[in-house]
Every structure is written in structure tokens, then in C-alpha cells.
Amino acid sequence: MTETLDRLRLSRLGDDDLELLLQVRHFELKLLELYGRGELNGTTHTCLGQEYVPVALRPLLGPDDHVFSNHRGHGHYLSTFRDPHGLLAEIMGREGAVCGGVGGSQHIHRDRYMSTGVQGESLPVAAGVALHLKRTEPGTLACVYIGDGTWGEGAVYEALNLAALWELPLLVVVENNGIAQSTPTAAQMAGSVGGRAAAFGIRHHLVVSADVNEIRAALAPLVAEVRQARPLVVEFVTHRLGPHSKGDDIRPAGAVQAARDNDWYGRYAHDHPDQFHRLDGPVRAEIQAIADEVAARPPSRWEGTCA
Amino acid sequence: MRVAENLNAALHGLLDDDPTAYMIGEDILDPYGGAFKVTKGLSTRFPGRVIGTPISEGALTGVAAGLALTGNTAVAEIMFGDFVALAFDQLCNFASKSVSMYGRRLPLRMVVRCPTGGGRGYGPTHSQSLQKHFVGMPGLSLYEMSPFHDNRAVLGAMLERGEPCVFFEDKVLYTRQMDQVDPLFTVRREGGLAVVDLRGPDARPDCVIIAPGGMAHRALAAMRSLLVEQEISGRLLVPSRLYPLDADALLPFLGEVVLVAEESTAGGTWGSEVAHLLHARLWGRLRGPVRLVHSRASVIPTAAHLENEVLVGESTIHHAVREALRG
Ligand SMILES: Cc1ncc(C[n+]2csc(CCOP(=O)(O)OP(=O)(O)O)c2C)c(N)n1
Ligand SMILES: [Mg+2]
Numbered sequence: 001m002t003e004t005l006d007r008l009r010l011s012r013l014g015d016d017d018l019e020l021l022l023q024v025r026h027f028e029l030k031l032l033e034l035y036g037r038g039e040l041n042g043t044t045h046t047c048l049g050q051e052y053v054p055v056a057l058r059p060l061l062g063p064d065d066h067v068f069s070n071h072r073g074h075g076h077y078l079s080t081f082r083d084p085h086g087l088l089a090e091i092m093g094r095e096g097a098v099c100g101g102v103g104g105s106q107h108i109h110r111d112r113y114m115s116t117g118v119q120g121e122s123l124p125v126a127a128g129v130a131l132h133l134k135r136t137e138p139g140t141l142a143c144v145y146i147g148d149g150t151w152g153e154g155a156v157y158e159a160l161n162l163a164a165l166w167e168l169p170l171l172v173v174v175e176n177n178g179i180a181q182s183t184p185t186a187a188q189m190a191g192s193v194g195g196r197a198a199a200f201g202i203r204h205h206l207v208v209s210a211d212v213n214e215i216r217a218a219l220a221p222l223v224a225e226v227r228q229a230r231p232l233v234v235e236f237v238t239h240r241l242g243p244h245s246k247g248d249d250i251r252p253a254g255a256v257q258a259a260r261d262n263d264w265y266g267r268y269a270h271d272h273p274d275q276f277h278r279l280d281g282p283v284r285a286e287i288q289a290i291a292d293e294v295a296a297r298p299p300s301r302w303e304g305t306c307a
Numbered sequence: 308m309r310v311a312e313n314l315n316a317a318l319h320g321l322l323d324d325d326p327t328a329y330m331i332g333e334d335i336l337d338p339y340g341g342a343f344k345v346t347k348g349l350s351t352r353f354p355g356r357v358i359g360t361p362i363s364e365g366a367l368t369g370v371a372a373g374l375a376l377t378g379n380t381a382v383a384e385i386m387f388g389d390f391v392a393l394a395f396d397q398l399c400n401f402a403s404k405s406v407s408m409y410g411r412r413l414p415l416r417m418v419v420r421c422p423t424g425g426g427r428g429y430g431p432t433h434s435q436s437l438q439k440h441f442v443g444m445p446g447l448s449l450y451e452m453s454p455f456h457d458n459r460a461v462l463g464a465m466l467e468r469g470e471p472c473v474f475f476e477d478k479v480l481y482t483r484q485m486d487q488v489d490p491l492f493t494v495r496r497e498g499g500l501a502v503v504d505l506r507g508p509d510a511r512p513d514c515v516i517i518a519p520g521g522m523a524h525r526a527l528a529a530m531r532s533l534l535v536e537q538e539i540s541g542r543l544l545v546p547s548r549l550y551p552l553d554a555d556a557l558l559p560f561l562g563e564v565v566l567v568a569e570e571s572t573a574g575g576t577w578g579s580e581v582a583h584l585l586h587a588r589l590w591g592r593l594r595g596p597v598r599l600v601h602s603r604a605s606v607i608p609t610a611a612h613l614e615n616e617v618l619v620g621e622s623t624i625h626h627a628v629r630e631a632l633r634g
Pocket of ligand 1: 071072117118119120146147148149150151175177179180181240244333362364386390393
């Protein structure tokens with residue numbers, strides 16, 4: 001799908017958007033570095049290359065909307081809360097962790113944001129939340145992020161059926177990065193995401209651009225319709241720049257190169273060098289400072305502890 | 308040889324020996340070879356019989372059952388054992404039932420492999436020990452990988468039963484060595500049971516610990532510290548098949564003080580099933596009830612310092628033995 005990616009110049013972003021994009025990028029790079037040095041426990045999945053997806057959606061979602069995230073959720077969280085301290089503390093098990101260090105990278109709950117590490121299971125839950133919102137808070141929606149691989153799970157279809165049947169304000173954001181762990185999409189998906197949405201009579205919108213302004217402009221009216229209880233599947237054709245989790249990248253060099261060629265980071269640096277370089281260094285330094293500060297904190301404490 | 312290599316060799320052996328054998332699961336194909344590398348080399352050597360699937364645990368388990376139904380041998384890998392919850396219906400209501408619910412025995416040669424347990428910081432949905440949820444299903448046998456049981460023999464034993472089996476593989480075992488124990492100990496096999504004793508003149512141990520394979524090294528570490536620090540002697544029994552458990556095979560090795568140690572969180576545990584079987588046989592001869600050692604009644608946290616508080620470790624077992632001996 002690489003060929004379909006729009007190679008035009010990326011339009012200029014406000015400093016705020018670019019800062020957020022860079023914050024997510026440097027956060028993820030820092031995580032891989034910390035793992036590499038053995039300073040983090042467990043595992044993590046970075047959204048390197050896909051940062052622009054939640055950043056583009058950010059102004060289209062409000063504080064009353066529910067967001068369901070998945071294993072690759074750091075960008076979703078940072079775009080919602082701009083809280084690298086709390087997230088890093090969660091991942092490092094330090095004081096100030098969003099969920100006390102219990103959930104870790106992929107199990108996070110804050111306000112109306114929730115993530116879990118079991119593929120597909122949040123779709124029916126999001127449908128239930130959307131049902132509630134439709135009745136009690138019309139105009140709000142439930143947004144759920146899933147990958148291409150997650151379309152293997154039956155729960156996805158049971159939820160889509162309900163969303164269409166009951167006309168739920170459900171926004172399904174598909175980050176189709178062409179791969180699920182080690183399995184290319186072509187080896188795990190018959191048909192297409194669009195075809196599957198169509199089977200339920202659900203509107204499907206394909207995003208091939210990585211231009212945040214352009215994506216927003218196209219999505220704004222569609223998301224407004226979701227708020228009128230018309231479910232929507234938005235499929236981003238995107239690229240996973242890094243490994244699935246830590247060091248498990250066995251993709252052929254060509255696939256990794258394609259992801260690099262499409263990376264918004266290099267493209268934006270090329271298209272808007274002054275703005276990029278004015279912000280990139282400071283954001284990188286800020287993340288470094290946050291990592292140092294959080295690492296020096298005492299271990300997190302778990303309040304609601306067990307029997 | 309590491310346990311994961313032994314298991315990998317066992318799967319190679321099975322596909323080699325049995326031309327009807329299939330291996331099915333997510334991300335199991337080369338060059339990736341599975342999330343824990345247990346299926347490495349299989350798809351290269353047996354293309355066509357090693358099948359990578361979409362993220363569809365219910366379907367892949369059902370497919371394994373369908374292959375078994377048509378006379379094949381099927382081994383399914385669930386990437387993280389936690390996701391076998393998505394295959395619960397296929398196992399509980401289809402595969403295990405089909406063995407007997409049609410009025411005559413319908414043999415199914417299938418094994419569902421479940422990388423299990425915590426200690427690696429993977430968090431609440433990737434660290435569980437779900438054995439207890441499968442205990443007591445007629446037509447379903449449960450086995451656990453151990454460093455003292457050759458996996459090729461265990462695979463053979465599971466398939467010979469002609470009914471679906473779930474094979475729990477404690478993830479922390481993968482990188483440990485087969486058959487490795489401290490020189491203090493000696494290991495012998497009695498059928499499906501591994502018996503680990505202190506080296507030296509035969510004497511009755513002060514306590515006997517029954518533990519599945521994943522808990523063995525922690526139990527042995529506790530036995531070592533109990534001996535060195537407290538002069539308490541112990542024996543470890545590691546059954547390969549957890550359910551149905553051959554309780555009678557344990558009897559010759561038991562004394563007055565018995566503990567069952569497992570990683571499962573508290574409540575409805577495998578150990579309580581074992582305790583009941585032993586109480587029925589040994590009630591008058593035990594100094595006290597069989598003592599259960601398990602993780603706390605809690606989700607398994609991600610952060611290492613919190614995870615350690617929840618999961619059974621060497622010290623949990625050590626303290627449980629001392630309490631049991633104090634009466
Ligand atoms: C039910 C379930 N099965 C398997 C996994 C293991 N797993 C975690 S992420 C992943 C791949 C997901 O692929 P995709 O949906 O395309 O998302 P991506 O990782 O590409 O962002 C797999 C198989 C899981 N977390 N949950
Ligand atoms: Mg994907």
C-alpha cells in the first residue's frame with residue numbers, strides 16, 4: 001500500500017501540533033533506548049511512524065468522548081492528556097504512575113480513556129458505552145482504536161453488527177500498518193476493511209495522507225455525523241516504523257525502508273526545516289529531562305491493593 | 308539444553324514421526340518462529356502442515372478440533388495462555404464434549420499449548436496461570452511443562468489419551484536448562500511423576516511439596532534455603548499431568564506434612580483439588596491439612612516490585628513450609 005501514500009508536501013502545522021507529534025516521537029524513542037539499556041521491565045509497543053493518527057484526531061474528539069486504546073497506545077494517551085510524566089511513570093513503575101504501575105504500557109484508565117492488551121475485546125465494550133452515550137449524552141461518541149490484525153477477532157464483527165443495527169455513535173479508527181506482529185496483512189486478511197464495513201452498512205473512510213491538516217479537514221464532517229449516531233470506520237494506511245515490541249523485527253529490509261521513506265518525521269523536517277529544527281531539539285531535551293526525573297522517583301505504590 | 312529447545316525439538320519430532328500432525332497458531336511461521344520462538348524451523352521443514360493464522364484464537368482452536376475430528380493430530384499454540392479464554396467455548400462445549408457426548412467415544416488427538424504465568428512484567432492480561440479454570444472438565448486433560456519431563460514424551464502421552472489436552476508452559480522455564488538441579492538434589496522419574504530428593508542417605512523428608520513444572524525451580528530454591536538455614540529437609544513431586552491427577556501415584560512419596568505450590572492466584576485453585584484428593588486418602592496420617600501455596604487474590608501487576616508482591620516466589624514457599632512444620 002506504500003505506493004498509494006501521498007508524496008506531496010506536508011502542509012505547515014501549528015507549533016502546538018508539531019510539538020505534540022515530536023513529543024510522541026521522542027517519548028517512544030526514549031522507551032526503546034531505556035529497554036535497550038535494560039532499564040525497563042516487561043514489554044512495550046511503540047507507535048513510531050503512526051504518531052500523526054491520534055494527533056490528527058485530537059481536536060475532533062472532546063473531553064466527553066470515550067476513547068478505547070490498544071497495545072500500541074502511547075500516542076493515543078499523549079494526544080489525549082499530554083502527560084508524558086504520568087505515562088512514563090506508569091511504564092517504569094514509579095510514583096505518579098497513571099495506574100499505580102499496575103497496568104503498565106497497555107492497561108491504562110484515566111477519565112474516559114481506557115486501554116487493554118487483549119485484541120478486539122474493547123469493541124463490544126465501546127458499543128456498550130456508545131449505547132449509553134446515545135441515551136444519556138447525545139452528541140458524544142465512543143472512539144476505539146484497532147489495528148489491521150485485530151480484524152481477525154470475531155468480537156469485532158459482533159460489535160459492528162450491533163453498532164449498525166442500533167445506530168450507535170461509534171467511531172472505529174483502524175491503524176492499518178500492513179502488519180500484525182510478524183504477519184503481513186495480506187497473509188491474514190481476506191477481502192478488505194472497507195468491504196467488511198460495507199457488509200454491515202457502515203460507512204468507511206480511507207486515509208492515505210499523513211498530512212494532519214488535510215486529514216482533519218476530511219474527517220471533521222464525518223466525525224460530526226458519528227455524533228448523530230451514525231457509526232464510522234476510518235482506516236488509516238500507515239507504517240510501523242519500529243519493531244512490533246522491542247527487538248522482534250524480522251521484516252525484509254525493503255518493508256522497513258518503505259516505512260522510513262513514508263515517515264512524517266523526515267518528510268516534515270524536509271518540508272519545513274526552520275520550524276522543525278526550532279522545535280525538535282527542545283522537545284527531545286524535554287523528554288530526556290522527563291526520563292531522568294521520573295527514573296529518580298521512588299517506586300509506585302498500589303493503593304487499592306489485594307487481600 | 309534449554310527447555311524451549313527441548314520443546315522445539317519435540318514438535319519437530321512429532322511432525323516428523325506423524326505425517327498427519329499439524330501445528331497451528333499466530334505468528335508461528337519462520338523466520339519469526341512464534342512469540343517465544345518455540346516453533347522455530349517448523350514451517351521451513353514442514354510447509355503446509357505448519358499454519359500461521361490471523362488473530363483468531365477461537366477459530367484456530369476450532370480448526371485444530373476439526374483437523375482432529377478428521378483423524379489428524381493437531382497442536383495449537385495460543386500466543387499468550389491468557390487468550391485461551393477466547394477458545395474456552397471450543398474447548399469446553401465442543402472439543403471436550405465431543406469425546407463422549409455422542410454416546411460412543413470419539414477420539415480427538417489435539418493439544419492446545421499455552422505459554423503461561425508471570426514474572427516477566429507483561430501485565431495483568433499477559434501473565435495469568437489459567438489452569439484452574441479448566442480443572443474438572445470431562446474429556447479435557449491438563450498437563451504442565453517441566454524441566455524434568457522430556458517434552459517429546461509428554462506430547463506423546465497427551466496424544467495417546469485421544470482427548471483434547473491443554474499444555475501449560477510456564478514462560479520463565481523457556482530459558483532454563485532441562486534437568487538442571489543444585490548438586491544438593493537428585494531427580495528420578497516414576498512414570499509421569501518427577502521426584503526430587505536431597506542427595507544422601509535415605510531419610511524421611513520433613514515435608515513434601517507438590518508443584519507443577521513451572522513452580523519447580525522456586526520450590527527447589529525454597530528447599531535449599533530451608534535446608535541450609537533451618538535444617539529442614541524436603542522432597543519435591545512434579546506431576547506432568549495435572550488433571551485428572553493420579554493421586555495414588557503420589558502416595559508412596561508423601562509424609563505427614565504436604566504442601567501444594569502453584570502460581571495461580573487464590574481461589575478455586577488446582578491445589579485445592581489436589582488437597583481434596585489427598586485428604587480423602589490420607590486424612591488420619593497428615594499432621595495438618597494439605598497446605599496451599601499460591602499467588603495472592605489479585606490481578607498480576609506490571610511493575611516488577613508490585614508483581615513480586617503478588618506472585619508466589621521462593622520465600623512464599625519457604626515461609627509456608629515453616630508454618631506447616633510449626634503446625
Ligand atoms: C486476543 C489476542 N491475541 C493475540 C495477541 C498478541 N498480539 C498483541 S499485538 C498483536 C498484533 C496486533 O496487530 P494489529 O492489530 O495489526 O496491530 P499493530 O500491532 O500492527 O498495531 C498480537 C498478535 C493479543 N494481544 N490479544
Ligand atoms: Mg497492524
